[in-house]
Amino acid sequence: xxxxxxxxxxxxxxxxxxxxxxxxxxxxxxxxxxxxxxxxxxxxxxxxxxxxxxxxxxxxxxxxxxxxxxxxxxxxxxxxxxxxxxxxxxxxxxxxxxxxxxxxxxxxxxxxxxxxxxxxxxxxxxxxxxxxxxxxxxxxxxxxxxxxxxxxxxxxxxxxxxxxxxxxxxxxxxxxxxxxxxxxxxxxxxxxxxxxxxxxxxxxxxxxxxxx
Numbered sequence: 391x392x393x394x395x396x397x398x399x400x401x402x403x404x405x406x407x408x409x410x411x412x413x414x415x416x417x418x419x420x421x422x423x424x425x426x427x428x429x430x431x432x433x434x435x436x437x438x439x440x441x442x443x444x445x446x447x448x449x450x451x452x453x454x455x456x457x458x459x460x461x462x463x464x465x466x467x468x469x470x471x472x473x474x475x476x477x478x479x480x481x482x483x484x485x486x487x488x489x490x491x492x493x494x495x496x497x498x499x500x501x502x503x504x505x506x507x508x509x510x511x512x513x514x515x516x517x518x519x520x521x522x523x524x525x526x527x528x529x530x531x532x533x534x535x536x537x538x539x540x541x542x543x544x545x546x547x548x549x550x551x552x553x554x555x556x557x558x559x560x561x562x563x564x565x566x567x568x569x570x571x572x573x574x575x576x577x578x579x580x581x582x583x584x585x586x587x588x589x590x591x592x593x594x595x596x597x598x599x600x601x602x
Contacts, residue, residue, distance in 0.1 A: 426514075484545065485523060
C-alpha cells in the first residue's frame with residue numbers, strides 16, 4: 391500500500407501544490423518586466439505626443455513629495471525580519487512603503503495627464519503588490535505572535551489619522567537604517583523622472599532634427 395503523498399515506485403512524496411499566493415507571485419514575477427517596459431513605452435509615447443503642462447507637473451508634487459517623505463520615514467523605522475515595527479508611520483498603516491510608492495506613481499501619472507499610464511500603473515500595483523503584501527503578512531503572522539493584534543489596530547494600506555498605541559514597542563527614526571535600506575535611490579529616481587519630464591522631449595526633438 392502506498393502512503394499518502396507518494397506514488398508506486400517512488401519513495402519521494404509528491405511536492406505540495408502551491409497556494410494562490412505562490413501562484414500569483416510566480417505570475418507577477420513573469421509579467422513584472424514586460425509591464426515595466428509597457429509603462430515606460432506609454433510614458434515616452436505620451437511625452438513625445440505632447441509636452442507636459444507646467445500646472446500638471448506642479449500639482450504632481452502634491453502626491454510625489456508626500457510619497458517620497460513617507461517612504462523615507464518608513465525606511466528609518468523598519469527592521470526587516472528582526473522585529474515587528476509598529477511605531478512611526480507603521481502606527482498609521484501596515485504598509486507605508488507601498489503606500490508611498492503608490493503616491494509617487496499617481497503623481498507622475500498626473501504630471502502626464504495620461505489615463506493609459508495611470509491604468510497600467512494601477513494594474514501593476516494590483517497584480518504585483520497584492521501577492522507581495524499577502525506573502526509578507528503570512529511571514530509576519532508566523533514570526534510574530536503580536537501581529538494579529540497589530541492588524542486589528544492598524545489598517546493594511548489606507549492610514550488611520552491618529553497613531554495606534556504601541557504598548558510594548560518603542561522606536562525612533564534612524565538615519566542609519568534609511569541609508570542601509572538605500573531609500574535615497576527613490577529620491578534620485580524621482581529627480582531623474584522630473585528631469586525627463588522637463589527636458590527629454592526637447593532633447594529627443596533636437597536629436598531627430600540633427601539626424602535629418
